[in-house]
Amino acid sequence: MSATIALFTRDLRVHDNPVLSAAHQAGSTVVPLFVLDKRILGSTFNSPNRAKFLAESLAALDKELRDIGGRLVIRHGNVVDEVERLVGELDATQVHIASDVSRFSHRRDEALRERLQGRCEMHTHTAVHTVVEPGDVLPTGTRDHFAVFTPYLRRWSSADKRRTLGKPRSLSVPNIRGDGLPKQSDICPGDTSPNLASGGETVARKLLKDWLAGPIESYHEIHDDLFGDATSKLSPYLHFGCLSATEVVDRVDGTTTGGDAFIRQMAWRDFHHQVLAARPDATTADYRDRHDRWRDDAKAAEAWKVGRTGYPIVDAGMRQLLDEGWMHNRARMITASFLTKSMYLDWRIGAQHFTDLLLDADMANNIMNWQWVAGTGTDTRPNRVLSPMRQAERFDPDGEYVRRWVPELADIPGGLVHKPWDAWEDTHGYPDRIVDHAEGAAHFQAMRNG
Template identity: 35%
Template sequence: MSDPLILWFRQDLRLSDQAAVAAAAAQGPVIPVYVLDDAAPRQWKMGGASRWWLHHSLVSLDNSLKAKGSRLILRRGDSADVLSALARETGATRIHALHHYEPWWRNVEKAVGKRLELCLHDGGLLLPPGAVRTGTGGPYRIYTPFARALMEHMPPTPPYPTPHAIGAPDHWPASDRLEDWHLLPTQPDWAKGFSSDWTPGEAGARHNVANFIDEVGDYPEARNLPSIEGTSRLSPHLHFGELSPAYVWHRVASSGQDATIFHKELIWRDYAYLQACEFPAYGSANARAAFDALPWRDLRTAGADFAAWKTGRTGYPIVDAGMRQLWGTGWMHNRVRMIAASFLIKHLLIDWRHGARWFWDTLVDADYANNSVNWQWVAGSGVDANLFTRIMAPLSQSEKFDAAGYIREWVPELANLPDALIHDPDAHDARPRAYPAKIVGHREGRERALAAYRHIKG
């Protein structure tokens, strides 16, 4: 039998429409491996909610590989060191993997490539970053022209199927036990409610796509209504690569309904990765230098407000519902994410980076590119961003997008209030004793934010 190949999994935990899997399976016996590398990302190592998802997704991937005559090897440590050691153990000289574009993965790929033959394939995005360029040959900075240019290359190449079989090596190398990685929380088990909302893995991902197909036509309106959950809920599956964006694009297009708005959300994901490639520090540095001088409130004095935001005790029902949904399920409705982020940044005048870090730890779909670009969009500090002076009014947003049912689900203290009162119980003298008063008035928060912005505008 020929020397084995290493198939290196990262955020691409699927067998179908996976170019690295197809290439490795066609060339010889394969050793699939996942390396838990917490050193490379440094401060961006996976948060708690992502680790919960990873555990279950790895179980699913291992079962899928076993059905093809293979298995998943687990190792922990520096990726380049681990893969080099595995190559020495097994006689493998070639590694197949998908490209990843987070700054740490780009560095790791360079390190691995210096030691071994690393064959990188596309497939995590609709198109690789830089595949479409401006008229002058540069990268796009603004989303709308980027989307228009990328759309000219759509639809993506049709997805290809899972290999019929994946050849096994003569001898399997040793593997860690997944349980020994302690990815699941235990003391306490704060993720105990996650499994009722999510089924990580490729099968669960495809099931979610199938459920979404009948709702594609309603998506443009329904995605803004948290009470009916009109979003696709595919973001964690896409982040962990349990689905390829090409598969999602074609599957949604096959519904026969107008999928333009949803397809643009997939394009936004590509746009976010382009910005993360061009500005690797997007998660920790303002893309607009002027915002470096914005006088954010120090957490030494604003810590209580930050804690109230994190725990859903701000006195703003739509914000509190979103933050409690996040804690209970590892996810938050997209419209509510914008409202909650805007409230932290503008009403509380707390640096967007504190909110982004909280989301990084608590979201099952925590994604460096999307998380960073979306937070900077709300803050106004991004390359292509909302104006800082556009301050979302959470109370009117709640009423506009009919969030009463959503609030009742996640803020039970308000469950008995009628729709007319539930969005702003303080204003109607209807706040139950168990629910907190507003930690800041809307007008007060707005004026403080505008004053801070005037400071950087001179």
């Protein structure tokens, strides 16, 4: 009997999973394998919030596999060592894995291919994490990547997409050793945000079904409404691969205005993946060097992290992040602009804080969105500065979002929460503004132009 290995990374699903489908087709027995890599567990990318979500997603994946006769095999250690060991135990003929864009994944795959050479075939599958594989859509006449979104979107929209796959009807898994399903504390001990979304494919598919049943129709009109919070909330499930980006786009009706607007956001996700694939150093280095001389102010950075800047709309976003491990996309833009362009603090501080807390903080989207807002990335207007007051008036006009997340201001009526302090009768201990936005923006502009 031939044995194959389906090595799961961040594709924790049985529906539309090219890795699992190919391993199932190639072998009479399949080992669905997930390795808790000690290098990731010991890195700054590991966090209690995502550890909890990951543990739930692995448990859900195990249940989905058991429903078709399989199970998830968990191992701890170095991925390359554990896969090699398993190949030896089974005399496996093939290993299947999804390609990814990070420098870590490239090095892991190269090391694994070298270790298995001459012993076992290794198959890397594309378009598992994205709709269009990074590198498949290129500007005419060049092998370089798209650095501007709009021309990328045009090419992405007409690109060939792979067909959506069903889940295997049944699996046969050999009798081999596996560690128990991990708990959050096994992956990353520590306190989590109190109101995290639950992980796993089952939750993800219900969320997608409910989203497509109606809310998506008005997405184009209300996706920026901070209090209404009418976004899909699918991003954590896409990050962990509990949902397939290809299936999501395939199921969205792109002929409707809401569906078209949502598909555009999925294209943004792919855009950032292709940028990072071409420039893996952008995880830590400026994509476009603006020669910034960022201020060093740990006290100000901490005030921003805990939502005590004195700007209600900024503080509301930061407190939502602390509570839910998630933040509305518009709030992400506001808080990121405030840190980098009003406070003139390094975007890496913000990117790491988001990495510490966000469930959906993958390398491509978190880093490239931060660089976009900071003006060191792909934004064609790198020096634009978002006014927190103007943003609040547009996207939280009645102050409902602020009052939800900043309870000190709960009795201040309507949009008055966005007005100057002297308009308030009692601030209930709300802090003074940490910086004057106008002065901060002028300093930013002077530093960029100087």
